[in-house]
Amino acid sequence: MTTVASIPEDLDNPYALSHLDALESEAVHIFREVAGEFERPVILFSGGKDSIVMLHLALKAFAPAPVPFALLHVDTGHNFPEVLAYRDRTVAEHGLRLHVASVQEFIDRGELRERPDGTRNPLQTVPLLDAIESNRFDAVFGGGRRDEEKARAKERVFSLRDEFGGWDPRRQRPELWQLYNGRHSPGEHVRVFPLSNWTELDVWQYIAREKIELPAIYYAHRREVFARNGMWLAPGEWGGPKDGERLELRQVRYRTVGDMSCTGAVESDADTIEAVIAEIAASRLTERGATRADDKLSEAAMEDRKREGYF
Amino acid sequence: MSTTNTAAAEGTVDTGATSLLRFATAGSVDDGKSTLVGRLLHDSKSVLADQLEAVEHASRNRGQEAPDLALLTDGLRAEREQGITIDVAYRYFATPRRRFILADTPGHVQYTRNMVTGASTAELAVVLVDARNGVVEQTRRHAAVAALLRVPHVVLAVNKMDLVGYREAVFAAIAEEFTAYAGSLGVPEITAIPISALAGDNVVTPSATMDWYGGPTVLEHLETVPVVADPSDDPARFPVQYVIRPQTAEHPDYRGYAGQIASGVLRVGDVVTVLPSGRTSTIEGIDALGRSVDVAWAPQSVTLRLADDLDISRGDLIAPAGAAPVATQDIEATVCHVADRPLAVGQRVLLKHTTRTVKAIVKEIPSRLTLDDLSQHPAPGELAANDIGRIVVRTAAPLALDAYAESRRTGSFLLIDPADGTTLTAGMAGTAFAEAAADPAPESAADDEGWDF
Numbered sequence: 001m002t003t004v005a006s007i008p009e010d011l012d013n014p015y016a017l018s019h020l021d022a023l024e025s026e027a028v029h030i031f032r033e034v035a036g037e038f039e040r041p042v043i044l045f046s047g048g049k050d051s052i053v054m055l056h057l058a059l060k061a062f063a064p065a066p067v068p069f070a071l072l073h074v075d076t077g078h079n080f081p082e083v084l085a086y087r088d089r090t091v092a093e094h095g096l097r098l099h100v101a102s103v104q105e106f107i108d109r110g111e112l113r114e115r116p117d118g119t120r121n122p123l124q125t126v127p128l129l130d131a132i133e134s135n136r137f138d139a140v141f142g143g144g145r146r147d148e149e150k151a152r153a154k155e156r157v158f159s160l161r162d163e164f165g166g167w168d169p170r171r172q173r174p175e176l177w178q179l180y181n182g183r184h185s186p187g188e189h190v191r192v193f194p195l196s197n198w199t200e201l202d203v204w205q206y207i208a209r210e211k212i213e214l215p216a217i218y219y220a221h222r223r224e225v226f227a228r229n230g231m232w233l234a235p236g237e238w239g240g241p242k243d244g245e246r247l248e249l250r251q252v253r254y255r256t257v258g259d260m261s262c263t264g265a266v267e268s269d270a271d272t273i274e275a276v277i278a279e280i281a282a283s284r285l286t287e288r289g290a291t292r293a294d295d296k297l298s299e300a301a302m303e304d305r306k307r308e309g310y311f
Numbered sequence: 312m313s314t315t316n317t318a319a320a321e322g323t324v325d326t327g328a329t330s331l332l333r334f335a336t337a338g339s340v341d342d343g344k345s346t347l348v349g350r351l352l353h354d355s356k357s358v359l360a361d362q363l364e365a366v367e368h369a370s371r372n373r374g375q376e377a378p379d380l381a382l383l384t385d386g387l388r389a390e391r392e393q394g395i396t397i398d399v400a401y402r403y404f405a406t407p408r409r410r411f412i413l414a415d416t417p418g419h420v421q422y423t424r425n426m427v428t429g430a431s432t433a434e435l436a437v438v439l440v441d442a443r444n445g446v447v448e449q450t451r452r453h454a455a456v457a458a459l460l461r462v463p464h465v466v467l468a469v470n471k472m473d474l475v476g477y478r479e480a481v482f483a484a485i486a487e488e489f490t491a492y493a494g495s496l497g498v499p500e501i502t503a504i505p506i507s508a509l510a511g512d513n514v515v516t517p518s519a520t521m522d523w524y525g526g527p528t529v530l531e532h533l534e535t536v537p538v539v540a541d542p543s544d545d546p547a548r549f550p551v552q553y554v555i556r557p558q559t560a561e562h563p564d565y566r567g568y569a570g571q572i573a574s575g576v577l578r579v580g581d582v583v584t585v586l587p588s589g590r591t592s593t594i595e596g597i598d599a600l601g602r603s604v605d606v607a608w609a610p611q612s613v614t615l616r617l618a619d620d621l622d623i624s625r626g627d628l629i630a631p632a633g634a635a636p637v638a639t640q641d642i643e644a645t646v647c648h649v650a651d652r653p654l655a656v657g658q659r660v661l662l663k664h665t666t667r668t669v670k671a672i673v674k675e676i677p678s679r680l681t682l683d684d685l686s687q688h689p690a691p692g693e694l695a696a697n698d699i700g701r702i703v704v705r706t707a708a709p710l711a712l713d714a715y716a717e718s719r720r721t722g723s724f725l726l727i728d729p730a731d732g733t734t735l736t737a738g739m740a741g742t743a744f745a746e747a748a749a750d751p752a753p754e755s756a757a758d759d760e761g762w763d764f
Contacts, residue, residue: 036666064561174425177719179725
């Protein structure tokens with residue numbers, strides 16, 4: 001059980017806003033700016049907690065009208081079944097339109113090649129850019145947060161991408177006040193990050209406050225896993241475990257949800273939202289450091305992927 | 312299967328009811344800014360083990376013995392290769408009392424635009440000086456940016472006190488000089504703190520060697536500085552972002568105006584004017600993201616419903632009938648030019664103000680300002696990257712602007728290149744315009760003299 005934080009004096013002010021209220025209003029403002037200025041926006045939706053919070057904010061921003069955007073899932077083919085089920089249920093519940101960009105189809109057509117390590121996260125860029133181009137999406141909402149990673153710390157809320165989807169950190173537009181400049185030329189698009197200023201803990205606190213349902217794998221459960229590169233990975237058709245890797249039954253949960261081949265579970269007994277918040281508040285590792293093999297590739301792994309058009 | 316534990320009843324979940332402070336730091340590596348930021352993050356336990364390990368690893372690779380805390384924020388390849396900060400980096404940390412968003416900006420001359428960017432959303436700015444050098448040109452430039460951007464609170468961190476023997480007289484002289492200078496620019500509140508970022512004196516924990524100093528540490532000050540100015544002092548401003556019309560069986564007649572309250576307080580029953588049409592109506596309802604409320608205030612995102620069916624669209628402004636700004640096509644402003652290509656007299660641009668973008672033309676550039684000594688250079692003809700100057704703009708349609716001194720949110724604008732969308736210039740509507748607007752409501756106490764560059 002977590003302790004209830006003492007409320008500082010400035011929240012006694014009748015016009016005070018808690019940090020969650022302030023972040024919520026900021027994110028809603030961003031969604032509405034995009035709705036007002038773009039023709040064909042889309043929300044990247046993976047079924048991970050950040051995209052779930054994005055969708056929740058979008059639903060609030062336009063209520064009682066429906067969300068004026070479609071969803072886009074870049075499907076690596078290595079999904080947790082619980083997450084896919086969650087995705088489909090959510091789409092049906094809110095009457096949303098879902099586009100799926102499939103990494104598997106690109107591999108089957110020979111347009112992408114499987115990596116030797118079996119990781120498909122870096123392969124998502126091509127199907128993503130293809131979906132953006134063929135659907136002529138001009139604004140693409142991503143759940144990226146600046147606290148996640150060093151390269152993301154310098155990302156704009158409205159981030160212009162060239163016709164190749166590329167990000168050039170040295171040619172970003174200065175972003176002042178709450179004036180977001182979304183102007184772009186034909187062929188270019190803008191990535192929009194409504195959760196830029198949120199931290200992992202804010203996201204979890206908001207999930208608790210808003211009582212948002214998540215895929216079950218975010219909470220502690222018994223699962224067969226095996227150790228690779230210091231992470232607990234779940235077995236699957238994607239290629240694990242290999243010889244010498246032994247399956248064990250462990251009490252785990254996921255801090256991030258991505259491609260099964262590179263998203264590790266953490267050992268945890270946190271089976272409620274309060275326990276998860278307490279665990280994160282006490283954690284000495286970042287969520288990416290703890291659970292993402294793709295970010296361990298090099299010092300600038302994320303920057304390099306972003307330059308190529310990654311999320 | 313629902314896994315959200317609904318037994319987590321309200322009141323038992325710590326949803327972190329803390330306030331949020333956005334602040335900016337300005338200073339160069341030589342002033343110890345990275346060390347200060349690193350220490351704030353490290354001592355407030357916001358740097359996690361894997362981040363520290365990565366920094367230690369990178370520092371060792373460069374042959375440095377101690378971990379270089381600048382590497383926590385300088386994440387881009389070019390920065391690591393050149394050992395410089397090229398852009399604003401946003402850092403996040405929290406104490407039990409507050410959540411902080413830090414805009415960490417490089418202090419070199421050529422990066423004025425980054426400082427301006429960081430300061431534009433900051434409620435507090437930390438200006439660093441080296442106690443051995445005192446107030447230098449760069450310090451004056453940082454103070455001027457904070458004053459220009461109307462950052463409400465400024466902290467002067469006099470660093471490297473350990474290198475001047477922790478002497479009170481050194482600190483007092485610097486604090487006095489800076490306070491006099493920044494005060495003359497119109498900075499409303501200045502707090503000077505003697506620190507040693509390297510030794511940790513007065514950053515997070517009180518110094519054991521400077522018992523002559525009785526004030527707060529940097530972190531204590533950040534935790535306690537009031538962030539909520541009373542919004543009821545300001546006239547309400549509501550730029551319409553989007554019109555919500557579900558036209559569903561359930562809500563056949565719902566028509567709501569979605570936006571974020573830019574300043575002030577709005578109540579059900581308020582009589583409001585819609586600009587630029589000038590029509591009036593009454594607020595019939597306020598939907599605050601799922602709840603119907605009687606009152607809402609800046610910076611809440613809400614949806615307003617009006618009693619009358621007016622023609623209102625994105626870009627319109629809803630304001631109290633008795634305290635609405637006067638729309639104008641002639642704007643005088645102080646600007647920071649942020650693009651690499653210059654801004655010239657006669658140039659055709661787009662002007663983005665709140666939720667409205669209109670065509671505009673740069674009529675005059677009366678002066679350019681040197682931030683180091685506030686000297687003026689009349690009629691420069693154009694403004695180059697990082698220049699601060701005065702401009703006069705004529706817009707194709709009337710805009711309901713406030714003076715930036717009255718309202719940072721409705722007094723600010725961008726100039727945009729219509730050809731490729733480049734953000735050219737950051738503008739702050741000047742005082743001359745505020746006088747022209749016969750606005751009876753805000754009798755601001757702000758000292759405008761500091762603006763008359």
